[in-house]
Structures are given as structure tokens and as C-alpha cells.
Amino acid sequence: MPLDHTNKTAPFDRGYKKQLKRFSKCRTKESDPRTPALFHPLIVSNPFPQQSYRFFLSRYNFPSAESRTCSISADKLSHQYAVATQVLVLFLVFLELFCMISFYAAENMSETVLELPVLDMSLPLEADQSLLAPVADACRKWGFFLITNHGVSEELYSKVKNLCKQLFSLPPDTKLKLGPFSSVKSYTPHFIASPFFESLRVSGPDFFSSAQSSADVLFDQQKQEFCNVLEEYGSKMADLSKKIVQIMLKILGEGSENKYYESDFKNCHGYLRVNNYSPPETVENQEVEGLGQHTDMSCITIVYQDEIGGLQVRSQSGKWFDISPREEILVVNIGDLLQAWSNDRLRSSEHRVMLKAPRNRLSLAFFWCFEDDKAVTSPDEVVGEGSVKLYKPFRAVDYIKFRESSDPGKFEKVGFTVKGFAGINQLDVTQ
């Protein structure tokens, strides 16, 4: 139906032409208060009814054809605007679709790699607290962050890696002399944690003698070098761990490092696990799990992964993200004991290792733990006013036993977490 207020016989007027020009210029920006007509639900949901043009015209101060005499046909005019609006609406719909598709594609491609903050370990502990803000966020959200300037030289890494390569290339029978049925028990063979995973444990505080008890069984030569190198690496990791724990305490509250380090963390001890992953050839067609989903039982863990990569962390919503290897950078993650001690203010998140290439992968995981007898309980001040304690007090060693009592190596067993062990069921408390 044509607009009902036009005078089709009136002569064309110059002022009117100007108004038209103004009208056509003023429809570009969303911020322009006049523009929303294009986005107006009335037009978008019902784009072409005549009433909309009336609204459209009045909104742009288009003089009413009743009050102006003009020769232009309002019918024609409304038809032109109908077509223009139709084209614009279609264009906007396509633009939106295009944006949605590219956003979705970009999200799915980039979402698998996680960018974590990097903490410079050469900074003094007293450094500005604001420098810790990104690390604090990452500890709450991911339970993972990265460190640089950690004081371990490339030279030491290349020595450790060479010795470990030699160790894992020994015949299975030799390595099994240190296996679960031996007296030393430092070697975990294939098919315990996964068919593609084996590891050797070297425990502190005397890393030299722990390395020696394995080296005596494994090597004829190089015993001394093996013990020296692993002792050096173990002590460097222990020093780093002490500093990282102090930083974690600082994150929980300025001054907490002075308040709680001596009382709760000074007897912590560490052990190193050298992990070797040997993927099957079929890995080229389909990636395989090198180490299943698990949380660490430690307070903190420091991980070196070689250039192959494959370490992944699980988000709170259950999505897996890659933590890519970077030169001279180590990965730090919060373990279950610190999660419980901090009353969940620091997160111990599930992680795993996925093998994607047919190449051996080597990693060094250093676990820093409470002493066995430590009663793990979160101080009131750390829990914070207005929050409730989420864990019953427990002995560190009892949690370790609880985890080890699961089928050997079943890291992924659901429910075998510190929450399952000592978590207070808040429903029970409130009932």
C-alpha cells in the first residue's frame, strides 16, 4: 500500500533535495544516534512494512510530504528505501555470519595452545607485588605458570639428557633390576602408567646417594658422572622450589612468606622423576596418551620438557590446552598438597601428556612435597574471613598412601584426588 500522505503533483524543491542528501549521508555509524533505525528491531524483524518507512523517514527528519510540496513520488521513494534497507539488512546478516564463522574457527584453532605468564626468577623476592599479579591469576585459574632465569644452564640440561638417553636405551632386563619388584624400586617400567611411559626416580635430599643406588645397578662406567650431574640438578631444583613456595605464599597474602614458610614449609623435600616416552609408529595417524590425566601429589612441581612437546592442562570446563615447550623456560604447577593447604586458592589442575610425533620424548619432573608427618591444614588467615574450610586436616603421608593404594599407576582414576580424600562435603556441613 502506498503512503497515504503524498502530494504527487507538487514541484520539486531544492531544499528538499538537500534534505535527501543529508539523509543518505547519515546512516553509516552505529554510534550515530540516527543510525539505529537500521538496527531497530522493528525494521530487522519486519523490514519492509510501510509503517517502518514512515518511522524511518520521520526519524531522519525527512519532511512530511504533507507539509512539503514535491514532485517526487513517495511510493517510489519508499520503494527505493525498501530495496536499500533490504540490501543493507542482508549485508549485515552476512557480515554477522562471516564474523561468527571466523571467530569460531579462530577460537578452535588457537584454543589448544595456552599462553601462560612467565615469572623471572632472577628478581628478588621483595620485588613489587604487582609483578606477581599475572602469576597469581594463572595459579588460581590454571595452576600452571612458567619461569625463566631459573639458573639451570643449557650445558647442565644437555648432560642430564645425554645420561638419561643412555639409561633408557639399556636392555629392559637391566632396567627391571630397579623395577617395582626390586629392593630399590626407582624404575617404573612400561605398561604401569602407560604402555609408552617409563621413568627413573632420584630422591633428595641426598640426590647423589639416591642416584648412586640406581647407577650401581645400571652402569659399569659413567657412574660418577651420572651421580654428580643428578646431584647438581636435584639441588638446583630444591633451591628453586624453596623460592617458588615463598612466592606462592606471597600471592596468598603480603607477608605470608614470613609467617608460614618456617612453620609449614621448611621441612619440605623433593624428588626427581626422569620420564621417557616412546610412542608407537601409529602415532603419525593418531596421537596417543603418553601419560594419563592426573593431578600431582606435591606442593609444587617443576617440569622441563624437551622440544617434542605434548604436555597439556585441563581447563575448569574440561577442555585440553597445550603447554608448548619454550627454550630456557620451565613449567611450574601447583600440586594437591598446596591446593589443600591454600583452601583451593591455588589450583592443582589435571594434566596429561599426548604424543603426536614418532619421536622419543624426555621430561624431568621435580616434585616438592611436605614431609610425611606434616599435618596439612589451611591457616584461618589463608582461608580468609567469610570463607569456610574445604578440607579436614590430614597427614601428608596418608594422602600419598591413599593415592598409591589405587591400582598401580592409574593416575586417571576418578575420585583419587585430594578432594575425594579430605574434602569436606559442604552439603553435610550446612545441613
Ligand SMILES: O=C(O)CCC(=O)C(=O)O
Ligand atoms: O612429562 C611431562 O611433561 C609431565 C610429566 C608429569 O606430569 C608427571 O610426571 O607428573
Ligand SMILES: [Fe+2]
Ligand atoms: Fe604431573
